[in-house]
Amino acid sequence: xxxxxxxxxxxxxxxxxxxxxxxxxxxxxxxxxxxxxxxxxxxxxxxxxxxxxxxxxxxxxxxxxxxxxxxxxxxxxxxxxxxxxxxxxxxxxxxxxxxxxxxxxxxxxxxxxxxxxxxxxxxxxxxxxxxxxxxxxxxxxxxxxxxxxxxxxxxxxxxxxxxxxxxxxxxxxxxxxxxxxxxxxxxxxxxxxxxxxxxxxxxxxxxxxxxxxxxxxxxxxxxxxxxxxxxxxxxxxxxxxxxxxxxxxxxxxxxxxxxxxxxxxxxxxxxxxxxxxxxxxxxxxxxxxxxxxxxxxxxxxxxxxxxxxxxxxxxxxxxxxxxxxxxxxxxxxxxxxxxxxxxxxxxxxxxxxxxxxxxxx
Numbered sequence: 001x002x003x004x005x006x007x008x009x010x011x012x013x014x015x016x017x018x019x020x021x022x023x024x025x026x027x028x029x030x031x032x033x034x035x036x037x038x039x040x041x042x043x044x045x046x047x048x049x050x051x052x053x054x055x056x057x058x059x060x061x062x063x064x065x066x067x068x069x070x071x072x073x074x075x076x077x078x079x080x081x082x083x084x085x086x087x088x089x090x091x092x093x094x095x096x097x098x099x100x101x102x103x104x105x106x107x108x109x110x111x112x113x114x115x116x117x118x119x120x121x122x123x124x125x126x127x128x129x130x131x132x133x134x135x136x137x138x139x140x141x142x143x144x145x146x147x148x149x150x151x152x153x154x155x156x157x158x159x160x161x162x163x164x165x166x167x168x169x170x171x172x173x174x175x176x177x178x179x180x181x182x183x184x185x186x187x188x189x190x191x192x193x194x195x196x197x198x199x200x201x202x203x204x205x206x207x208x209x210x211x212x213x214x215x216x217x218x219x220x221x222x223x224x225x226x227x228x229x230x231x232x233x234x235x236x237x238x239x240x241x242x243x244x245x246x247x248x249x250x251x252x253x254x255x256x257x258x259x260x261x262x263x264x265x266x267x268x269x270x271x272x273x274x275x276x277x278x279x280x281x282x283x284x285x286x287x288x289x290x291x292x293x294x295x296x297x298x299x300x301x302x303x304x305x306x307x308x309x310x311x312x313x314x315x316x317x318x319x320x321x322x323x324x325x326x327x328x329x330x331x332x333x334x335x336x337x338x339x340x341x342x343x344x345x346x347x348x349x350x351x352x353x354x355x356x357x358x359x360x361x
Contacts, residue, residue, distance in 0.1 A: 022084045024072050026059045030082040050098045057094035060085050092139035102319040106138035113319070114138050115311065115326055116145040118153070119301055121164065121294040127337040130301065131158055133330040135323045142168040146185070147177045154181065162186055164295045172276045176211070186291050189279050202254045207267055209237060209274035217267065219257075221249055226264070235271040240264050301333075309333055 002008055033055055036042040043049075065079030092105040105111050118132040132149055146169045153159045162184050170187025178185040208218040217225040217239035223246070225239035243263035246252060257265040282288050306312035309329040316325055 020069070020072065023066070024068060024074055026055075026082050026084045027066065027068070027074055027077070027080050029055050029059070030080045031077070034080070047098070050095065050101060053095045053101070055082070058085055058090060059083065060089075093137065100317040102322075104137045104139035109138060112138050113322055114140075114142075115305075116142070116149060117298060117301060117305070117330070118149055118163075119298060121297055127341045128297065128301075129337070130330045130334050133326055135319065135326050142166070143171050143174060145169065146171075146174040147181070150178050150181050150183050159183060162291070164292060166295065172272050172279070175279060176271065176275055179211075186288070187295075188283055188292070189276060202251055202256060204256050204267065204269050204273065205277045207239070207269070209239070209269060209277075211271055211275045211278060219255075219267075221251060223249075225267070230271075237267075237269050237271060237274060239267040239269075241267070305329060305333055 029051055033048075033051055036048060059082050062081050062083050065081050066083060067079035068075040068077065092107070094105070095101055096103045096105055096111045103111050103113065106114070114136050116132070116134045116136055117130060119130045120128045123129075132152055134145070134149070134152070136145055146163075146165060150159060150163060159181070160183055163178060163186065165185060165187040167188045167190050170185055171190060175185045175187075202220055206220045208215075210217070213228065213230060217228060217237075219225075219241065223241060226242050227240050229238040229240075230236070240260075241257060241264060243259065243265055246255070246257070246265050249255065255265070257267045259265050302311075309332060311326065311329055314322060314325045316322060
């Protein structure tokens with residue numbers, strides 16, 4: 001609508017017309033940016049910087065000028081060299097709203113921010129405490145938050161020996177990095193397992209390779225490697241087997257090891273592959289199921305922060321303010337849990353005292 005309440009040409013912008021209307025907007029944005037190009041007083045305004053970012057994020061500058069079509073609001077204006085980008089070409093960290101330029105987009109959750117949360121588990125009679133919160137961009141993968149979380153906890157001298165996390169946080173690269181920092185990452189592995197081996201087929205995955213290098217590599221027939229070579233920088237592992245011992249092996253024809261000129265055989269694999277296979281095997285055990293079970297507890301904390309502390313709808317904008325609000329809400333949740341714990345202890349003490357007095361009478 002116009003300022004006086006009357007309709008504009010955009011009042012009939014049906015969904016089928018959206019692409020054409022956006023093209024008009026793109027050309028108008030280009031004209032505004034071009035109109036004030038080189039004007040320092042205007043260029044330093046935040047609103048103008050948003051326009052420039054919008055033009056860069058959402059539009060392509062083309063060689064030939066584009067003019068408006070019949071029915072477009074700018075049909076009488078000279079053509080300008082700009083076109084709207086195809087939706088798939090628009091980055092998820094592009095400008096989403098001028099009201100909060102820090103906001104990014106997630107295909108799973110839409111526009112906004114995400115909050116990474118870590119808390120204790122297994123405190124039994126003591127309340128669980130939130131130990132880490134961090135606001136991250138929605139366009140980023142949760143996978144990128146795992147190692148920074150462990151590092152942040154380590155800086156405060158509360159690094160856990162074990163970190164239970166969802167699948168998205170538990171990539172093999174993260175498992176290796178966390179192990180190097182001194183924390184075991186307990187999470188399901190992502191991706192689909194390889195097709196099962198056919199009868200008689202032997203694969204590299206069937207060799208027992210110790211990621212730490214403490215134990216020797218063992219082949220499916222139970223023979224240990226005589227020596228190993230590891231390249232830490234490249235993550236490669238070469239395990240050498242006695243060629244004489246392998247000569248009479250019934251699986252020699254299907255063995256993925258390669259014969260060398262000195263008669264020995266070598267298995268070439270990577271640390272990434274060894275860790276992945278070890279995790280996949282461990283994931284199928286009952287022990288893993290029991291260790292991973294506490295992970296569901298964080299969902300209750302997420303719900304508590306959203307429903308009781310308003311984390312789902314923070315009434316402020318910009319990253320710095322959002323961070324402050326999130327930190328305060330997490331602190332309030334911790335304080336509330338501690339207060340409730342103390343009150344429960346007091347109530348139990350009063351009940352015990354009343355019971356003792358009643359018994360005395």
